[in-house]
Amino acid sequence: MKVENMILRRITRVQKSNVIFYSTKQAQKGKLYSNTIFLPKTRFPQRLENHKLVERDESIHSAADFENLYTWQRSHLSEPEFVLHDGPPYANGQAHMGHAINKILKDAILRCHIIKGNKVHFIPGWDCHGLPIELKAISDNKDLDPIKIRKKARQFAEKTIKDQMQAFKSWGVMGDWKNSYQTFNKDYVKTQFRIFHKLYEKNLVYRDIKPIHWSPSSRTALAEAELEYNENHKSPSAYVRFQISHFPKIANVDGKRLYAIIWTTTPWTLPANNAVCYNENLSYIIVKKTNSSDSSLYIIAADLLSNISAVLNSNFEVVQEIKGAMLAGARYIHPIYSNQECTFVNSSHAVANKGTGLVHSAGSHGPEDFLVSLNYKLPLVDLVDDTGCYNSHAGDNLKGKFVLTEGNKEVQAMLKENLLHLGEITHSYPYDWRTKEPVIIKASQQWFIDTDALRNRAIESLESVAIIPNDRSDIYRRNLVSQIQKRPYWCISRQRKWGVPIPVLYDEHSEKIIDEHTINHHCNLLRTYGPDFWWILSEKELLPDKLHSCYNSDTLTRSQDIMDIWFDSGISWARVLEGSKIADVYLEGADQFNGWFQSSLLTSVAMRDKAPYKTIYVHGFAVDENGVKMSKSLGNVVNPSDIIKGNKKQKPYGIDVLRWWVTCHANQDSLANVSHTTLKSCAEELNKIRNVLRFALGSLSDYEVSEDDYKNLLLIDKYMLHLLHKFHMQTSEYLESYQFHRISTAVLNLLTNSVSALYYTSIKDRLYCDAVGSTARKAAQYTLYNVFEIITQTVAPMVPHLVEEMYQYYNLKDNKTYFTSTHIKPQSDWENRDLDEIMNVILNCKKEVNKTLGSNTADKDLKMAVCAKVFKSLQDFGAIKDIEQQVAHIIQVGSVTISKEDFTDDHNKLFSLEISDSSRFCCPRCRKVQSDKDDELCKRCFEVVNSSNFTENKTAVSN
């Protein structure tokens, strides 16, 4: 094949893909000139699909050196440093969509700051301890000793961390991976020991017996954050009477039996009953059943009479009304153990909106009950063991029975006729988040953080914290504050093996041994033996030499508790944020208001008296295409790796489609659907970006940036820069609150409407047909250069692979990779509001012309009469004759003449149009209807083709 033919074939193909307006008249000599046209020239592929996309991702990862970007920016970029503190994912299971959303959003934010030239601080981490991993470690052998359990658990967590880290890196997520923090590492545990000790010294950590949420199924205490509430839990609903044995202030009972009625949904707590609470401010009534052989008297709250009548299916007559205060000093016979007598006590938590207004209290089994016991110095009765069964103190009938099942039943039987009514209630009840089994509240010796003492400071410190998204900010803040307000203490001890030991020894009187010497000693042992030292060494070895003379090491015991994993991860700021540094952003899902956002706040306030973050950013959750939460059992799980690399059923989308989906769809605190329809449209959107920027890339292949070109911009170039300026201001504002979904919409709008449809169409004639090096062509290239720069820096944080790929084909680059290059900012004088008015008129004219003629407008001449104001503005942009030609290119007609007119009939009128057939002919080279004779070159094309430069340029095109 002849070389010339090859050139023609190629040019024809490219012309089709870059359709501009052509005359309908076929120019006979067209083919002759087709190789004199300067079409965009780039080898950057128009489309990448399937395995090529996967190969591209992998090759970009190494070509753009994503692995070392973090280290590079630490030494090359300037202050202010931007600190994003990574919330540690749990080292359990493979990388899933939740991780993808979290890590990709973090990466996009970091890359935004890198593009702005600011160094970033991001040390990824993992949460490595806790029950799920421990359960996996003991799954095949329940009798393992602590060292073996810990070894298996560690191996499991290490493997998971390795796999997850590889996945996160493969998504293009940059960070200080080499120094990542892991809560089981020596350094981390050391930090935790020191913090525990400091808080102990400040009296913010203490040990006490308290009712806590206890999971019989995993035999450990649970924090509020580890509970899941089951809305459909069924409990017994029991009305029980307590016989009053002594009632010093109540008269007129006439020797009749008097009972208090209480209501409970936990009959199993009745054996531990140690008081009945009344409210001195409530009104109570003494009632008697009518039409019944039962002559007993009952006390209930006056307001609840009709409710209780209905439940007990009895009619009552009121014998006497009494004030709550009259129950002071009254005593009753214990409903299970009749040899015991207990007292009535006043408490404001006895209210008259449900139940009976009299409340059964068992100090071991409820937070309010516990406070009542504290106030009245009532002894706590502990009748339930760690497995949730009654212990021997509960008596032979109950001993060994699981409280929630057989225990409840046995108690009901033991109540006999004192059980007035037994029903069932469906209500919200706490479950263990891991085992999905119900929990109970029981008294236990545990370690606590005194959140009561931290409450006010924690709430105050939140005042300066921003919460994103803005529209939910107030709700989130209120919820967080109310949770902190409701939290009197935080139980931080757990009775398991896979965690950080609570570094405390006890002497023979159970007195705690913890001070600076013991902590220093434990930190040294930690360095030598690793965190297992607590289980490896003897008590004697755990005690520093200095203290050996003070204690008999044979009588010492070590703490059998480990720390709550929320305390582990809650102190991550201390390991990662050096000195008094505060993170700019903590970014996680909304569930972390119950977890990490809260635990980090409390520990940071306790240690440093300030919040660890300036901004909390809340992202969305991935759900399937029907909006249903993904779960293995439903089989609706979509894995990030399947989206990226494809599987048997579906072709690969590549990493950037996943990243685009995350940044566009999951960056707000809502549910994000992972459906193929959405992913497909994400892929199409990226192709749109690819193709629009590809045109700019190709058009810049023979360009060198010169600020002189800025002086020669035409009207449409200036307008393009004006729009770019506006776009940049708008997207920068969106970026302040990380509204990537708004940014992506703005990008697509700009590219589709302003860049592709308007700007490219208007400049194609200049680019293709003007002489290379002509000022008008260079002005368009200067503008395209800015379009490319501004758009790429907007999308690069979201789709770095695509942008790095383009950058490899960009001849104006200043470095090997995009993210290590410097990036321009729009100049303030790009903004020119007069252009909005003028272009509004021109674009309305274009609309009118297209309305009348469709798209066949090239062989028409246009007479445009404009009002004086618009005419004057046009003149400010250049000589009217030049402007006329420029407007002809924008409107895509043969020629335009512009005149000034006073619209006397309508002073608000801006323009009027007259369209006529052109008397000129189609130029066989540029195909504009601007030749004086048929089948002859127009003046411009004649000059270009016959210029001395041409031979040179022709070579450029055909290369």
Ligand SMILES: [Zn+2]
């Ligand atoms: Zn021409």
